[in-house]
Every structure is written in C-alpha cells, then in structure tokens.
Amino acid sequence: MSNGSSVTSAPPLGARCPICAGTPRPIGMVGPHPLLRCPGCRLEVLDPQPTDAALATIYGKAYYDAWETGTTAAAVRALKMETFRHRWRAVAGRLPPAPAVLDVGCATGYFMEVVREAGGRPFGVELSAWAAERCRAAFGREAVFRGELDEATFDAMPPDGFDAIFMSDLVEHVRRPARTLLAARRLLRRSGLLVITTPDTGAFSHRVLLQRWPHYKPEHLYYFNAQNLSVLLEQTGFAVVRREVVQKTLSLRYVINHARRFGRWARLARGLGTVLPTAVLDRRFRTRTGELMVVARPGLEL
Numbered sequence: 549m550s551n552g553s554s555v556t557s558a559p560p561l562g563a564r565c566p567i568c569a570g571t572p573r574p575i576g577m578v579g580p581h582p583l584l585r586c587p588g589c590r591l592e593v594l595d596p597q598p599t600d601a602a603l604a605t606i607y608g609k610a611y612y613d614a615w616e617t618g619t620t621a622a623a624v625r626a627l628k629m630e631t632f633r634h635r636w637r638a639v640a641g642r643l644p645p646a647p648a649v650l651d652v653g654c655a656t657g658y659f660m661e662v663v664r665e666a667g668g669r670p671f672g673v674e675l676s677a678w679a680a681e682r683c684r685a686a687f688g689r690e691a692v693f694r695g696e697l698d699e700a701t702f703d704a705m706p707p708d709g710f711d712a713i714f715m716s717d718l719v720e721h722v723r724r725p726a727r728t729l730l731a732a733r734r735l736l737r738r739s740g741l742l743v744i745t746t747p748d749t750g751a752f753s754h755r756v757l758l759q760r761w762p763h764y765k766p767e768h769l770y771y772f773n774a775q776n777l778s779v780l781l782e783q784t785g786f787a788v789v790r791r792e793v794v795q796k797t798l799s800l801r802y803v804i805n806h807a808r809r810f811g812r813w814a815r816l817a818r819g820l821g822t823v824l825p826t827a828v829l830d831r832r833f834r835t836r837t838g839e840l841m842v843v844a845r846p847g848l849e850l
C-alpha cells in the first residue's frame with residue numbers, strides 16, 4: 549500500500565489523540581520518529597509523522613520489489629494468494645452472488661485476483677502510479693482508481709455502493725484514518741461489509757518484543773488495538789460485527805527475506821538463509837503475525 553503524495557506537509561497531531569482526545573505520551577522512537585501512546589485508549593502514533601518526501605522514498609517501486617527479493621515472484625504470489633483466499637472465505641458467505649468488492653491499497657492486485665477467481669467483481673484503489681497501472685492492465689481501467697480513497701470515483705460502481713470493502717494493512721499507513729473510514733462508509737452499500745486488517749498492539753508479540761516489534765516502521769503512522777479501532781469505527785458510522793486474530797501463510801524464506809531489511813535481525817536472517825536446506829526454507833505454514841481483523845457494517849446514520 550502507499551500513501552502521502554497529495555499531502556504537502558506532515559501534520560503534527562499536536563496534543564490530542566484523534567480517537568479519544570487524550571494526550572499521547574512519548575514511549576520510544578521508530579527510526580528518527582517519536583512514538584507516542586495515548587493513556588486513554590492506548591492508540592500509538594508517530595508524531596510528527598514522516599514528511600511526504602520521506603514516505604515517497606519508502607513507497608517507490610522498490611517497496612513492492614521487496615516482496616520478491618531473493619525468491620521468485622511466483623513463490624511470493626502463492627503465499628499472498630493463500631493468505632488472501634483465507635481472508636476472503638472468512639466473509640464470502642455473507643456476501644451476495646457476484647459481489648462488487650473494493651480493495652483499498654490494492655498494490656499489484658493479488659486480492660483483486662482472489663475476488664475474480666471467486667466470481668466477484670473486483671475494484672481497487674491504489675496511490676502508487678506504478679502499481680495502479682499494473683492493476684489496470686489486469687482488471688481494466690474502469691476498475692482501478694489511482695489516488696486516495698476519499699477522492700475515488702468509479703463509473704462502474706453499483707448505484708447503491710460496494711458489497712464489501714477490504715483494507716488489508718492499510719489503515720495504519722494513512723495520515724487521517726477517520727477520513728479514510730468515512731470515505732469507505734460513503735462507498736459501501738447499506739448491508740455491505742468493511743474488512744480491516746492491521747497490526748494489533750494487543751498482540752502477544754507486541755508485549756514480548758516491545759520496541760523490537762516488527763510492525764514498527766516509519767510508514768506505519770498509527771498502531772491500533774481491537775478496542776480503539778472499534779471505537780474509531782463507531783465514530784465513523786460503523787458497527788463491529790466480528791473481530792479475530794489474523795493468520796498469514798508464510799515460509800521461512802519469506803520471513804528471512806523480510807528480516808534482512810531490518811538492522812537488528814539482518815545478521816541472524818542472513819545466517820539462517822545460508823545454512824537451512826531449501827525444503828525447510830520453502831515449506832509453507834500459517835501463523836499469527838501480530839495483526840487483527842475487524843469486520844464491520846454500516847451502523848447508525850451519521
């Protein structure tokens with residue numbers, strides 16, 4: 549997912565938590581960026597946020613290439629497709645036949661592909677011009693909007709809105725999560741479903757790893773837990789219908805290739821990558837990744 553080019557400066561949150569209006573306190577650093585936690589709702593925020601220029605440097609084509617370093621694109625694709633098929637099956641039974649489904653932060657379109665193979669009509673929103681073009685080539689120009697969700701329009705959208713909107717690993721990246729959720733509310737039909745996955749500060753891995761938690765990254769501007777994300781959803785016109793712990797399909801090779809990007813774990817990762825046999829490196833497994841999934845539907849009128 550990508551973010552940020554249309555905002556000209558990094559807006560400081562100032563003293564207020566955007567969910568409960570508490571006063572966030574410093575608890576550490578994520579790279580050069582101060583990390584704060586709200587004592588009221590435990591939302592964690594980077595403040596000040598990285599500048600647009602800093603985010604643009606992070607979200608280049610290399611951001612997507614990083615999925616594919618040191619292994620074949622086909623292997624990464626297979627892992628992501630399996631993760632997304634599980635996510636799809638978690639809500640597919642609640643959707644009408646041939647549902648119109650929007651993926652916000654569709655990247656290179658793996659989830660859109662899962663929607664299409666399941667008989668749905670996939671749509672996507674993506675800020676990266678490079679990734680959006682890739683999706684347009686695969687799914688048609690009318691199916692992909694390049695930009696922010698709150699500016700998105702679709703000629704082919706059903707008149708009463710999408711049947712489902714998915715935000716996988718997205719809400720932690722956007723500068724104003726409430727604005728993104730309000731936009732989703734406007735684009736979703738009355739009986740539609742919003743499915744969010746995001747890192748979970750209530751996860752066991754967060755308590756154990758503390759500042760070493762791998763979800764702490766400069767491009768992650770907000771860190772939610774199940775409770776404060778539910779409050780934010782209610783504030784933006786949603787009712788939460790389900791919350792669960794996320795599992796992803798991974799291989800050791802994939803984990804190692806990601807870890808090589810982090811200074812603290814890089815040496816260990818490189819060592820394991822050279823000593824372990826291929827069969828061990830490429831075996832797929834499902835595991836908790838310190839993320840949560842929340843399913844919500846439009847609630848009371850705003």
Ligand SMILES: [Zn+2]
Binds near residue numbers: 568591
């Ligand atoms: Zn708060």
